[in-house]
Amino acid sequence: MKTKINKNPMIILCGGKGKRMGEITKKIPKPLLKIGKKTIIEHKIKYYQSKGVNKFIFCLGYKSKLLKKFLSKKIKNAIFDNAGLNAGILKRIFCARRHIKFDTFISYGDTLAKINFKDLLSKHIKSKCVLTIVVAPIQNPFGIVDWDSNNRAKAFEEKPTFNHFVGYSVISPNFFKKIDKKTINLRDGKGVVEAIKDLIKKKQVNIYKFNDLQITINSKRELHNAKLEYNKYFTFNESNKK
Numbered sequence: 001m002k003t004k005i006n007k008n009p010m011i012i013l014c015g016g017k018g019k020r021m022g023e024i025t026k027k028i029p030k031p032l033l034k035i036g037k038k039t040i041i042e043h044k045i046k047y048y049q050s051k052g053v054n055k056f057i058f059c060l061g062y063k064s065k066l067l068k069k070f071l072s073k074k075i076k077n078a079i080f081d082n083a084g085l086n087a088g089i090l091k092r093i094f095c096a097r098r099h100i101k102f103d104t105f106i107s108y109g110d111t112l113a114k115i116n117f118k119d120l121l122s123k124h125i126k127s128k129c130v131l132t133i134v135v136a137p138i139q140n141p142f143g144i145v146d147w148d149s150n151n152r153a154k155a156f157e158e159k160p161t162f163n164h165f166v167g168y169s170v171i172s173p174n175f176f177k178k179i180d181k182k183t184i185n186l187r188d189g190k191g192v193v194e195a196i197k198d199l200i201k202k203k204q205v206n207i208y209k210f211n212d213l214q215i216t217i218n219s220k221r222e223l224h225n226a227k228l229e230y231n232k233y234f235t236f237n238e239s240n241k242k
Contacts, residue, residue: 003122007102010053014041014109015061015083015092020219029063030217031109032070035226040217041067044112045075051117057099059092061085090191093171094184100173108167113214115168120208124170127206130178131199134168136210137161166214178204 018030031041045056056075060067060082068080083095093106103124105117115134124132139161146155183194199205217223
């Protein structure tokens with residue numbers, strides 16, 4: 001039986017201040033920065049819609065009025081939730097929990113990855129875990145050294161490959177019943193980190209392995225690179241409608 005995702009919403013976290021972008025985000029929130037002719041958030045939404053995701057929950061904070069005004073014109077029946085300017089990532093999701101009635105996708109507002117959401121959801125459901133995180137390989141550009149208390153080298157590994165969380169996940173409706181409530185109000189991304197650690201101990205975290213096109217725009221340099229490689233990163237919206 002094929003997995004349908006028409007009932008499964010996408011939470012897009014777009015409440016951060018984007019401090020690493022410097023002066024650029026003092027007037028414009030990062031999701032509204034343009035790559036080519038469209039904003040980052042438009043590229044994201046267009047791709048999600050091409051994959052069958054049509055219900056969106058936007059977790060707002062910084063420059064919330066600008067984002068809400070812009071997005072209200074782009075998407076019908078969008079849901080907006082504002083947890084405040086200084087809320088951490090987990091708190092923003094928690095404040096939107098009344099809208100989490102089905103397994104729900106979560107995406108950071110500055111990350112775009114060529115994910116098959118039907119496959120992601122199917123594997124999340126099959127795992128019976130309350131959380132699935134999307135993980136991709138990344139190669140460390142340096143040689144990694146380990147040593148003992150006597151400063152004697154124990155190991156040396158040249159440019160090892162690690163696995164990193166790419167900013168996408170799926171949570172089940174009972175997610176917040178399974179985590180330590182103390183983590184909810186932690187600042188920035190600390191709550192998410194502690195919740196994941198807590199759920200790992202409870203064997204409630206499923207891994208979805210991903211190794212395809214992805215882009216994260218956290219800094220001026222990454223924004224510059226995205227603009228230079230615009231065609232590579234953003235034309236797959238039209239060519240991968242499955």
